[in-house]
Amino acid sequence: MYFVYVLQSITSKKYYIGQTDNLERRFQQH
Known part of the structure; x- marks a missing residue:
């Protein structure tokens, strides 16, 4: 199974x- 993700940089x-x-x-x- 594949996943799509969104991360936000803190800095x-x-x-x-x-x-x-x-x-x-x-x-x-990461």
Whole structure:
């Protein structure tokens, strides 16, 4: 299963949009 996610940077307030098949691994990479 694939997931689409949106993250917001605390410092710059920019949004990052991505996709992954492993949410736990992807969040560890951020």
